[in-house]
Amino acid sequence: MTDYDKVIAIDGPGGSGKSTIAKTLAFKMGFLYVDTGAMYRALGYFLDLNKIPFISDDHLKKYLQSIVFRYGVSEDVLVEVSGMNLTEKIREHHVSELASKVSKLPFVREFLFDTQRNLVKDQICVMEGRDIATVIFPGAFCKVFLTASAKVRAKRRYDQLISIGKDAVPLNQILEDIKKRDERDSGRDVAPLKQAQDAILLDTSDLDLNHVIDQMEKIVIQRSRETGFDL
Ligand code: DC
Numbered sequence: 096m097t098d099y100d101k102v103i104a105i106d107g108p109g110g111s112g113k114s115t116i117a118k119t120l121a122f123k124m125g126f127l128y129v130d131t132g133a134m135y136r137a138l139g140y141f142l143d144l145n146k147i148p149f150i151s152d153d154h155l156k157k158y159l160q161s162i163v164f165r166y167g168v169s170e171d172v173l174v175e176v177s178g179m180n181l182t183e184k185i186r187e188h189h190v191s192e193l194a195s196k197v198s199k200l201p202f203v204r205e206f207l208f209d210t211q212r213n214l215v216k217d218q219i220c221v222m223e224g225r226d227i228a229t230v231i232f233p234g235a236f237c238k239v240f241l242t243a244s245a246k247v248r249a250k251r252r253y254d255q256l257i258s259i260g261k262d263a264v265p266l267n268q269i270l271e272d273i274k275k276r277d278e279r280d281s282g283r284d285v286a287p288l289k290q291a292q293d294a295i296l297l298d299t300s301d302l303d304l305n306h307v308i309d310q311m312e313k314i315v316i317q318r319s320r321e322t323g324f325d326l
Contacts (some may be wrong), residue, residue: 099236099322101219102317104227107241108193108277110248110286112183112299112307113223116241119304121221124326129214130173131224131231132194134166137174138186139193151200159206165208178270188256188264195276198225199283219326225280228291232298237318238294238312247300249273 103115103126113291114130121128135225142149147158165175175180182192211231212251214220222231223293249270280288290296295314299307319326 098178098234099233099324100215100234101217101324102215102227102232102235103221103237104235104291104294105221105223105239105241106225106228106288106290107223107279108248109273111241111243112251113241115304116299116307116311117221119308120315123308124219124221124312124315127214127218127220128164129211129220129222131207131211131222131227133162133185134172134210135178135194135203136190136209137164137181138198138203139195139197140181140184140190141176141179142197143193145214148199151202155200156202156260159202164206164210166214167236175210180187186256186259189271191272191276195279199279199285201285203284207225226286226287228294229289230286233291234323236322238291239292239314240290240296242296242298243300245270245273245277245323294312 103120109132114132117130119129121222142155142158143160147155162177165172167176169171170235171182172180175181176219179224185194195211208231208287211227213267215232217224228235230241249266252269252273253264277288284323297307297310297314302310315326
């Protein structure tokens with residue numbers, strides 16, 4: 096046993112392949128998978144729906160205390176807010192912007208901090224987001240920062256939206272939105288998107304999924320040896 100947290104922390108910008116990679120890796124290795132972006136998406140959507148201003152003040156703090164937030168409820172319900180299943184809604188393109196805006200608010204980040212920490216119990220967890228290795232689990236035994244060029248990420252997001260039958264957004268608009276979101280996510284004061292000092296950098300621009308998964312498995316095994324962490 097070691098003092099490390101039972102977490103494989105995967106951070107990186109939108110479209111870097113985090114979700115697909117984290118989910119596939121978790122399934123292959125028998126670990127729990129947690130998508131923290133889905134939580135910010137759900138809160139962004141829900142606060143906007145209820146016309147709650149995106150300002151970190153007492154009103155927002157009280158409002159957050161009044162909602163019931165649930166993650167991983169069942170196979171069909173990834174995220175639910177006050178009884179509303181938002182699993183599909185959060186994948187719409189405009190929700191990315193709401194999530195990025197709401198994620199700047201310290202009260203929102205505080206609110207999700209406990210939710211994310213409490214999901215890790217006995218099972219090893221692959222958790223993906225922007226600040227998992229730096230803020231949520233700085234003691235994670237394995238940390239990977241995934242990246243890819245903005246162009247490649249835009250094309251992936253475009254293909255993803257098409258594949259789930261969502262409204263067609265032109266590729267150049269997605270590229271612009273990705274660049275704007277990168278700036279906002281990396282430039283914010285609280286928990287900005289950045290590579291942890293002890294994270295391994297993996298650029299997926301020219302790699303296919305199978306190749307990345309192979310690399311990730313090797314990294315996890317290597318880190319488990321280096322840290323003495325049992326898999
Ligand atoms: O990974 P994603 O595209 O679903 O994330 C949506 C937004 O949520 C992203 O623009 C930034 C924010 N986010 C965050 O600030 N911290 C996280 N751990 C995960 C997501």
